[in-house]
Amino acid sequence: MRAIALVKKVPDTGIPLKVLPDGSDIDRSSLQYVMSPYDEYALEAALRLKDAGKLTELIALTVGDEGSEDVLRTALAKGADRAVRIQVENPDALDGLRTAERIAAWLKDQDVQVVFAGKEAVDDAAAQVHFYLAEFLGWPAVSYAVDCELDGDTLHLERETDRGEETVALPLPAIVAFDRARFEPRLPSLRGIMQAKRKPIDRVEPQGETRGAVVRVKVALPPAREAGTVTTSEFPQNVEELIAFLKEKKLI
Amino acid sequence: MDYLHLDDLLNEEQRMIRDMVRQFVDREIMPIIGEYWLKGEFPMHLVPRMAELGLFGPTFEEEYGGQGLDYLSYGIIMRELERGDSGIRSFASVQSSLAMYSIYRFGSEDQKRKYLPRMARGELLGCFGLTEPDAGSDPGSMRTVARREGDTWVLHGTKMWITNGSVADVAVVWAKDAEGVIRGFLVEKGTPGFSTQDIHTKISLRASVTSELILDEVRVPEAQRLPHAEGLRAPLTVLNHGRYGVAWGALGAAEAALDEAIAYARERIQFGRPIASFQIIQQRLVDMLARLTGVQAIGYRVAQLMNEGKARYTHISLFKRQATRVALDVARAAREVLGANGITVEYHALRHAVNLESTLTYEGTYDIHTLILGRDITGFEAFS
Numbered sequence: 001m002r003a004i005a006l007v008k009k010v011p012d013t014g015i016p017l018k019v020l021p022d023g024s025d026i027d028r029s030s031l032q033y034v035m036s037p038y039d040e041y042a043l044e045a046a047l048r049l050k051d052a053g054k055l056t057e058l059i060a061l062t063v064g065d066e067g068s069e070d071v072l073r074t075a076l077a078k079g080a081d082r083a084v085r086i087q088v089e090n091p092d093a094l095d096g097l098r099t100a101e102r103i104a105a106w107l108k109d110q111d112v113q114v115v116f117a118g119k120e121a122v123d124d125a126a127a128q129v130h131f132y133l134a135e136f137l138g139w140p141a142v143s144y145a146v147d148c149e150l151d152g153d154t155l156h157l158e159r160e161t162d163r164g165e166e167t168v169a170l171p172l173p174a175i176v177a178f179d180r181a182r183f184e185p186r187l188p189s190l191r192g193i194m195q196a197k198r199k200p201i202d203r204v205e206p207q208g209e210t211r212g213a214v215v216r217v218k219v220a221l222p223p224a225r226e227a228g229t230v231t232t233s234e235f236p237q238n239v240e241e242l243i244a245f246l247k248e249k250k251l252i
Numbered sequence: 253m254d255y256l257h258l259d260d261l262l263n264e265e266q267r268m269i270r271d272m273v274r275q276f277v278d279r280e281i282m283p284i285i286g287e288y289w290l291k292g293e294f295p296m297h298l299v300p301r302m303a304e305l306g307l308f309g310p311t312f313e314e315e316y317g318g319q320g321l322d323y324l325s326y327g328i329i330m331r332e333l334e335r336g337d338s339g340i341r342s343f344a345s346v347q348s349s350l351a352m353y354s355i356y357r358f359g360s361e362d363q364k365r366k367y368l369p370r371m372a373r374g375e376l377l378g379c380f381g382l383t384e385p386d387a388g389s390d391p392g393s394m395r396t397v398a399r400r401e402g403d404t405w406v407l408h409g410t411k412m413w414i415t416n417g418s419v420a421d422v423a424v425v426w427a428k429d430a431e432g433v434i435r436g437f438l439v440e441k442g443t444p445g446f447s448t449q450d451i452h453t454k455i456s457l458r459a460s461v462t463s464e465l466i467l468d469e470v471r472v473p474e475a476q477r478l479p480h481a482e483g484l485r486a487p488l489t490v491l492n493h494g495r496y497g498v499a500w501g502a503l504g505a506a507e508a509a510l511d512e513a514i515a516y517a518r519e520r521i522q523f524g525r526p527i528a529s530f531q532i533i534q535q536r537l538v539d540m541l542a543r544l545t546g547v548q549a550i551g552y553r554v555a556q557l558m559n560e561g562k563a564r565y566t567h568i569s570l571f572k573r574q575a576t577r578v579a580l581d582v583a584r585a586a587r588e589v590l591g592a593n594g595i596t597v598e599y600h601a602l603r604h605a606v607n608l609e610s611t612l613t614y615e616g617t618y619d620i621h622t623l624i625l626g627r628d629i630t631g632f633e634a635f636s
């Protein structure tokens with residue numbers, strides 16, 4: 001059984017963002033990049049199935065420029081067998097639909113049974129690619145998975161949603177998108193890192209229809225929050241002050 | 253803090269190694285280190301994890317359990333580990349650069365095959381016993397003796413300040429034979445007459461095991477002698493290798509302390525302003541930055557020389573001397589910026605600073621490296 005893990009290179013969200021003076025984009029000069037965290041969970045889920053002997057081959061795939069091969073190397077170092085980069089010059093200009101089109105165009109000729117993805121990439125948080133892909137391929141897709149198990153031709157997923165926990169079964173081929181999982185993504189070992197050098201990365205030309213893309217018009221930081229009001233009085237006077245304050249603001 | 257973007261000199265694989273060790277430290281060391289440090293305990297559960305990640309003996313060839321790693325990568329590993337704690341880095345240094353390297357460099361093929369792969373997997377732990385109660389900077393004056401009786405050597409003496417001493421499965425012990433020639437022996441835990449005693453009174457390197465080794469007529473076969481080690485040169489060669497990692501480690505501790513001080517100074521408000529906006533604080537931070545950056549550059553250059561096989565022991569002395577001194581000064585100054593918070597283990601600067609006191613002393617004290625460099629540039633020896 002062959003699986004694909006979709007991985008995307010995104011800015012490390014731990015680093016404070018700056019916006020370019022003309023508002024066209026964030027300032028990317030001082031950013032550091034990482035694999036999108038939900039992709040890491042999805043990759044880990046796939047690696048676990050591979051460790052358990054349930055996958056014969058795991059391929060990491062990204063749609064991006066040369067610089068985005070970093071995340072493919074990371075996936076290879078962690079244990080993916082090979083990697084594919086669908087070459088695009090300016091991946092940031094692609095919206096979810098166009099990204100999914102390109103993946104679908106490549107994937108339809110491949111003998112692949114499962115696609116692992118993150119529930120969203122943490123840069124644009126669009127959460128679209130896996131569902132568009134499901135549409136193009138005609139495969140079932142489920143998101144917010146936190147664990148999975150492969151049993152013959154069925155993928156069993158544990159999901160966590162606002163309504164509670166759920167166990168679902170999907171017939172293969174299928175697409176699964178991961179939330180923060182019940183397990184931690186592994187670190188690559190030194191051996192893995194050294195071996196990753198010798199594993200192939202295929203670079204393929206983008207195929208597929210090109211529909212009109214969503215264009216980013218302007219970016220801005222959220223307005224700074226005003227300082228709050230602090231009461232230093234004792235109970236129960238502080239409660240009274242709070243009630244008076246809320247009434248004054250017509251909030252209660 | 254990497255002000256000159258020296259890490260841009262890393263290749264892709266070196267960057268991945270850095271990120272891997274950094275994440276390991278963030279996830280698995282930072283949450284627990286303060287507590288272990290206070291308890292005066294080494295977090296033993298990290299050993300199998302470090303082995304799994306490949307952090308023991310990574311520079312050796314694959315047949316000996318390594319990955320044939322270059323020396324810049326090795327330095328970066330040590331730097332990142334000590335960003336966590338000097339005790340953790342010391343553990344890795346002793347295992348890789350002192351114990352394993354002694355066997356790698358001076359052992360027989362049989363010894364290498366017997367010990368190195370298992371040490372790389374963390375199944376066997378090693379220590380390096382050179383220092384004695386009365387022989388520190390002057391190891392040539394050691395009193396531990398090795399008496400030959402046919403095919404057996406009888407070791408007698410005491411080793412002091414030995415990192416990982418009581419947890420080690422195999423101790424590399426240096427002793428003088430009847431002719432006064434220093435030789436190395438592999439003494440396994442449990443050998444009759446061999447015992448250890450931990451030193452519990454340390455106020456530096458607390459998350460590290462430091463022991464006394466007691467050798468009371470310990471009998472080891474000739475096959476346990478390191479055949480290619482003859483004279484003081486042998487342990488000094490090993491130490492030279494080890495102190496390259498010590499120097500990189502010190503950089504990690506200093507970088508962590510400086511980062512912490514800058515972040516704190518920007519947040520901490522006194523007199524209605526962040527303390528970072530006061531000139532005295534800025535000057536302190538900039539002095540730290542400037543001195544640290546200088547040593548980082550030395551580190552990168554010495555790494556290049558190591559990789560080219562051109563590093564002289566004096567180059568490593570310079571690096572070790574500067575790195576440990578500057579790191580200690582930086583960590584101490586960082587502590588001061590943190591005010592009262594700086595004296596707790598919830599912050600890291602003081603833990604690093606007191607740890608660095610050990611690094612200033614072990615693997616050749618600051619003074620000894622001064623004398624080594626002094627001899628090198630003047631031609632006059634000033635040791636005695």
Ligand SMILES: Cc1cc2nc3c(=O)[nH]c(=O)nc-3n(C[C@H](O)[C@H](O)[C@H](O)COP(=O)(O)OP(=O)(O)OC[C@H]3O[C@@H](n4cnc5c(N)ncnc54)[C@H](O)[C@@H]3O)c2cc1C
Nearest residue numbers: 380381382383388389413414415457610614615617619635
């Ligand atoms: C935490 C820790 C772990 C250690 N781990 C190990 C280990 O694993 N294996 C091991 O073998 N050893 C280990 N050591 C020992 C370490 O290598 C010695 O402490 C070191 O070599 C210094 O020896 P000493 O402490 O006897 O100091 P001394 O040699 O007595 O020096 C005392 C002071 O005198 C100065 N001094 C000495 N000679 C001269 C001179 N000629 N000119 C000017 N100044 C001089 C020194 O610089 C120092 O300031 C460890 C030490 C520590 C603190």
